[in-house]
Amino acid sequence: MESATLPIEHGHHGEPHGPPDANESSRIDKQTLGILLFIVSEVMLFGAFFASYFFLRVVVDPAAWPPHPYELPVPVAGVNTAILVSSSFTVHYALESIRCGNRQGMKLGLLLTWILGATFLFIQINEYAHLGFSARDLSFGSIFYSLTGLHGAHVFVGLMLLSFATIRAFRGHFGPDAKDHLGVEVPGIYWHFVDVMWIIVYVSVYIL
Amino acid sequence: MLAAIKRPGWTRGALGALAGAAFGFGLVISLRAISGLPLYQTEQTGYPHVVVPLILAPLGFLAGFGCFDYWLRWAAGAPTIPDDHSQHGARSWKDYFRFNTDHKVIGIQYICTTFFFFFVGGLMAMLIRAELAQPGTQIVDAATYNSLFSTHAVLMIFVFVIPVFAGIANYVLPLMIGAPDMAFPRLNALSFWMLPLAGILFVGSFLAPGGAFDAGWTGYAPLSTGAPLGQSFFNLGVQFAGASSIATALNFLVTIITMRAPGMTFWRMPLLVWANLSTSLLVVAATPFIAGAQFMVLFDRLLHTNLFQFASGGDVISYQHIFWFYSHPAVYIMMLPGFGIISEVISTHARKPIFGYRLMALALIGIVVLSYSVWAHHMFVAGMFSWLRVPMMLTTLLIAVPTGIKIFSWLGTLYFGKIHTYSTSMLFALAFIVTFTIGGISGVMLGMVPIDIHVSDTYFIVAHIHFVLFGGSVFTIFAGIYHWFPKMTGRMYDEKLGRVHFWGTLIGTWGTFIPMHWIGMDGMPRRVEDYASQFGNWNLMISCFAFMLGAIQLVFLYNMIVSWRFGPKAPANPWRANSIEWQVSSPPPIFNFDEIPRVVGGPYEYGVPGARHAIMAGEGADVPAAEPSVVGSA
Numbered sequence: 001m002e003s004a005t006l007p008i009e010h011g012h013h014g015e016p017h018g019p020p021d022a023n024e025s026s027r028i029d030k031q032t033l034g035i036l037l038f039i040v041s042e043v044m045l046f047g048a049f050f051a052s053y054f055f056l057r058v059v060v061d062p063a064a065w066p067p068h069p070y071e072l073p074v075p076v077a078g079v080n081t082a083i084l085v086s087s088s089f090t091v092h093y094a095l096e097s098i099r100c101g102n103r104q105g106m107k108l109g110l111l112l113t114w115i116l117g118a119t120f121l122f123i124q125i126n127e128y129a130h131l132g133f134s135a136r137d138l139s140f141g142s143i144f145y146s147l148t149g150l151h152g153a154h155v156f157v158g159l160m161l162l163s164f165a166t167i168r169a170f171r172g173h174f175g176p177d178a179k180d181h182l183g184v185e186v187p188g189i190y191w192h193f194v195d196v197m198w199i200i201v202y203v204s205v206y207i208l
Numbered sequence: 209m210l211a212a213i214k215r216p217g218w219t220r221g222a223l224g225a226l227a228g229a230a231f232g233f234g235l236v237i238s239l240r241a242i243s244g245l246p247l248y249q250t251e252q253t254g255y256p257h258v259v260v261p262l263i264l265a266p267l268g269f270l271a272g273f274g275c276f277d278y279w280l281r282w283a284a285g286a287p288t289i290p291d292d293h294s295q296h297g298a299r300s301w302k303d304y305f306r307f308n309t310d311h312k313v314i315g316i317q318y319i320c321t322t323f324f325f326f327f328v329g330g331l332m333a334m335l336i337r338a339e340l341a342q343p344g345t346q347i348v349d350a351a352t353y354n355s356l357f358s359t360h361a362v363l364m365i366f367v368f369v370i371p372v373f374a375g376i377a378n379y380v381l382p383l384m385i386g387a388p389d390m391a392f393p394r395l396n397a398l399s400f401w402m403l404p405l406a407g408i409l410f411v412g413s414f415l416a417p418g419g420a421f422d423a424g425w426t427g428y429a430p431l432s433t434g435a436p437l438g439q440s441f442f443n444l445g446v447q448f449a450g451a452s453s454i455a456t457a458l459n460f461l462v463t464i465i466t467m468r469a470p471g472m473t474f475w476r477m478p479l480l481v482w483a484n485l486s487t488s489l490l491v492v493a494a495t496p497f498i499a500g501a502q503f504m505v506l507f508d509r510l511l512h513t514n515l516f517q518f519a520s521g522g523d524v525i526s527y528q529h530i531f532w533f534y535s536h537p538a539v540y541i542m543m544l545p546g547f548g549i550i551s552e553v554i555s556t557h558a559r560k561p562i563f564g565y566r567l568m569a570l571a572l573i574g575i576v577v578l579s580y581s582v583w584a585h586h587m588f589v590a591g592m593f594s595w596l597r598v599p600m601m602l603t604t605l606l607i608a609v610p611t612g613i614k615i616f617s618w619l620g621t622l623y624f625g626k627i628h629t630y631s632t633s634m635l636f637a638l639a640f641i642v643t644f645t646i647g648g649i650s651g652v653m654l655g656m657v658p659i660d661i662h663v664s665d666t667y668f669i670v671a672h673i674h675f676v677l678f679g680g681s682v683f684t685i686f687a688g689i690y691h692w693f694p695k696m697t698g699r700m701y702d703e704k705l706g707r708v709h710f711w712g713t714l715i716g717t718w719g720t721f722i723p724m725h726w727i728g729m730d731g732m733p734r735r736v737e738d739y740a741s742q743f744g745n746w747n748l749m750i751s752c753f754a755f756m757l758g759a760i761q762l763v764f765l766y767n768m769i770v771s772w773r774f775g776p777k778a779p780a781n782p783w784r785a786n787s788i789e790w791q792v793s794s795p796p797p798i799f800n801f802d803e804i805p806r807v808v809g810g811p812y813e814y815g816v817p818g819a820r821h822a823i824m825a826g827e828g829a830d831v832p833a834a835e836p837s838v839v840g841s842a
Binding site: 022023044052055060140 | 283284285293296387388389391392454458461462465466467468469472492494495496497500501503504507508511512513514515517520522523526529530799800801802803804
């Protein structure tokens with residue numbers, strides 16, 4: 001997956017023995033297509049856990065969901081959802097800025113995105129600490145922690161990718177040409193996926 | 209010494225593995241100490257101080273071996289150094305044991321590693337057959353037997369059949385589409401190096417207390433959630449093998465979509481490329497499901513969650529649904545690349561264009577789509593929703609249609625062809641058609657709910673699966689290895705030994721697996737080391753054929769090794785094939801091409817006067833330039 005964020009070099013001109021440049025048989029570039037396919041496979045990983053979730057909730061059909069003494073902090077998670085969703089806008093702002101050559105805007109956007117993402121994770125860990133049930137409490141606890149934890153792991157990975165982009169942005173990389181800011185665009189696509197996935201998790205686990 | 213530690217390679221890899229293991233061990237122990245728990249948890253499903261190091265040691269090895277060096281530099285924001293191609297291509301045999309980004313090197317690495325595990329898994333099969341030669345328990349006890357058949361299946365599926373196809377395609381596919389390498393060469397190398405780690409985890413589970421995993425390759429919950437430590441080795445090995453196969457599939461898809469030579473439209477791609485395109489679609493979208501299923505089992509085992517614990521509201525059947533949602537597409541992951549190989553071999557050695565080329569490609573896509581809708585036919589007796597049975601039966605029967613299209617198209621290709629039966633690859637291809645058809649028909653039988661209920665968990669299932677996987681997939685693998693051996697090694701193999709290997713394998717396969725249909729119909733259960741004495745004679749005969757089948761593989765091994773070293777030099781195009789990989793030298797130049805070839809026609813125009821598939825650099829000024837290809841671009 002990381003490789004999808006990287007410019008892969010082909011053929012160095014002037015070198016007598018390098019490989020020839022590959023023909024570009026599609027308008028989409030390798031990195032973007034790579035991350036999109038990776039997201040397809042991530043969606044299916046979530047699909048496996050959602051399948052489990054709906055089996056435990058709909059097929060097993062327990063008397064109450066969440067089971068009786070347990071409650072989910074819907075408003076807190078709602079605020080957290082708003083935080084994560086707003087980070088999608090900041091990362092888009094970073095991308096649009098570097099497209100216009102606005103380096104300061106890109107740095108600001110990336111940094112804000114990173115902080116919002118980290119806040120989301122922090123609040124979620126805090127929520128775990130105060131929920132009052134653990135992953136060992138009934139299948140409800142197990143699948144709740146599995147699904148939200150799986151998503152949390154993806155936020156973490158997304159944050160790592162954003163850190164790489166932020167470090168590079170502050171060290172003077174990236175430029176307005178489409179090929180020169182793939183390192184911002186590709187983690188951005190992944191970050192949007194993490195956001196959208198959270199909305200689905202939030203709706204199915206907290207609201208439905 | 210210090211230099212060896214700094215340089216990516218085996219020394220740093222070993223240190224990385226040690227560091228990873230030590231870190232994982234320390235992490236578990238110190239966390240348990242802080243929480244006031246006993247330091248070592250040795251219930252049979254627990255052992256966190258073993259399982260966590262098992263995750264981190266392979267990652268440490270990969271990091272030390274140099275799989276992440278370039279990316280870490282990139283992530284840290286260091287300026288990119290121009291690639292000096294020092295990690296590309298093999299100049300001596302030692303380069304095959306390094307982190308290498310050349311798709312040709314990686315292809316060979318894949319093929320050799322997977323064949324190593326093929327022979328390990330084969331030895332296990334020999335032990336299984338030795339035990340089953342007579343009723344009663346003679347050689348291994350019941351627990352070891354369970355471990356043996358589970359490990360045999362897992363090695364053959366996850367570290368032989370699935371990745372060996374990735375290996376063959378890795379070598380051939382970029383050449384076929386006129387690309388200088390894969391789209392992501394470093395990811396490609398990483399995918400390969402995860403594979404032996406998976407294999408080591410599977411085999412290493414024999415060292416675990418309680419023995420190797422013994423819940424079958426399916427690892428059904430709750431059998432797996434309560435099994436001894438070895439089961440965790442399986443859960444983790446599947447993650448590494450799965451990650452490797454997802455990354456490779458992603459790489460194939462991007463390569464095929466973005467790096468085809470000018471003029472190579474989708475309808476001019478060789479069918480092997482089509483086959484790998486469809487397989488990769490399956491892998492990318494289905495493999496995460498087995499990753500999910502194994503994560504859940506691991507959670508239940510290690511963290512004591514209740515996903516599959518009925519008493520706490522868990523659902524046992526959900527494991528089977530999630531597992532088969534991957535594992536049914538997986539049988540096509542193990543078959544479609546073989547279909548591609550057979551198309552190449554048959555067209556080339558029958559000297560005829562593929563009959564119904566477009567329908568062949570569309571049939572592949574049809575199989576991809578349908579294969580997602582048949583998973584529950586593995587669960588007719590599992591106690592799942594009864595309303596799901598008939599729809600699954602219908603889709604199962606439906607999926608035989610695109611497969612039948614392929615069989616008849618191969619027959620149409622052979623019809624009035626000039627069939628080269630002296631070539632071992634063609635022999636395997638012809639035998640494949642017959643054997644696979646039989647396996648396919650028993651598959652259609654199994655799709656019928658009543659028959660399936662009658663023969664569930666009998667040797668009929670074993671017969672079916674080996675007819676399609678051994679008589680199907682493995683025959684195509686042999687066909688592919690013989691077909692491209694001259695291209696990969698630059699040497700010719702010995703056709704006489706090849707024919708010995710072929711006839712031995714064919715007779716061994718039929719002798720071993722045909723009688724299993726009958727004893728299965730009569731009710732001999734699978735996965736048991738002892739059986740009713742009425743099946744004794746059949747089993748003795750099966751075992752004899754199985755030993756012959758195993759022994760004859762040594763002829764193959766001898767042929768490959770000796771021919772690679774001493775065989776006569778191979779010409780660039782010994783089979784007079786059209787596709788691009790045969791237009792470059794054998795073995796191909798280190799960067800495949802000086803200039804990307806231009807594609808001007810279909811790949812199978814055998815016997816068509818003046819037809820060309822591709823024009824290589826420096827030739828054919830008289831041939832009209834190909835129109836630039838944008839077909840299929842996104």
